[in-house]
Amino acid sequence: MAVDASAAITGSHGEANLYHLKVLGLEEAYETMHENEKEDGYRVKCRSSPPNALAISRYIQAPVMPPNGATALSNDAFSQVPATLKPEGTVKVGFIENGLPHTRPPATIWFPEFMVKDKSFSATFLHECIHLHQRANKKKWNDFYKRYWEFEPWTGAIPKEVEERRRINPDTMRQPFYIWRGQWIPVLVFERPGAADLKSCRLLWVEPSGAWQHVPPPGWEQFFGTVNGSICEHPHEMAAYFLSDNENPFDSPAANSLRREFLL
Numbered sequence: 001m002a003v004d005a006s007a008a009i010t011g012s013h014g015e016a017n018l019y020h021l022k023v024l025g026l027e028e029a030y031e032t033m034h035e036n037e038k039e040d041g042y043r044v045k046c047r048s049s050p051p052n053a054l055a056i057s058r059y060i061q062a063p064v065m066p067p068n069g070a071t072a073l074s075n076d077a078f079s080q081v082p083a084t085l086k087p088e089g090t091v092k093v094g095f096i097e098n099g100l101p102h103t104r105p106p107a108t109i110w111f112p113e114f115m116v117k118d119k120s121f122s123a124t125f126l127h128e129c130i131h132l133h134q135r136a137n138k139k140k141w142n143d144f145y146k147r148y149w150e151f152e153p154w155t156g157a158i159p160k161e162v163e164e165r166r167r168i169n170p171d172t173m174r175q176p177f178y179i180w181r182g183q184w185i186p187v188l189v190f191e192r193p194g195a196a197d198l199k200s201c202r203l204l205w206v207e208p209s210g211a212w213q214h215v216p217p218p219g220w221e222q223f224f225g226t227v228n229g230s231i232c233e234h235p236h237e238m239a240a241y242f243l244s245d246n247e248n249p250f251d252s253p254a255a256n257s258l259r260r261e262f263l264l
């Protein structure tokens, strides 16, 4: 209801009506994974790309029972997510045997089960929650990227030899390419496509002409800062990274404008 909703946004009663977390049991996790796949086709798309098929085959991304303590940890991490970055509705959290933490539509976070023992669980949870917020608020994020970061969605061509090596990221696959200052499209590719690994990638800077280079374009580091290559693959990844490292707040014009927009 509208009255409750506005009360929740100001932090008073009724917050549970707006935001809800559900940690998935084993059967629910299988059902949810099936729903995720119907919506994004991630695994089907990976299987049609030889390096991606190889890369995901190294991990067992089958659902498992939530490990001990997972529900309490997840609730605690969710309660620490700022209200301005919480997606409305139900967030589902499921656990898989191994692999990388990631999100799938409409609003599921998948964690490899070992992560519940990881000190950075809350920070990773926030990072993934931001990806869900990005999924649910596409226009808000695109407006921000355009206005403050000079990034816009790119729907033109990518050279075939780059596309064939590109790592498919479930968090960004709906709009995988953005162009910076009208000239530079970051693309993350497998280091060795014939022995592809999700964790072994490098960044290319592709131009609309089809040329590409390995070094960041002029002005990039002054604006975004010196950031690890793979994070620069997509504005969604940079945003999630900048906003989830609370202990060492990243200091760059890009990170500062992001915090001003999303953490007030």
Ligand SMILES: [Zn+2]
Pocket (backbone or CB within 6 Å): 127, 131, 171, 236, 237, 240
């Ligand atoms: Zn991410």
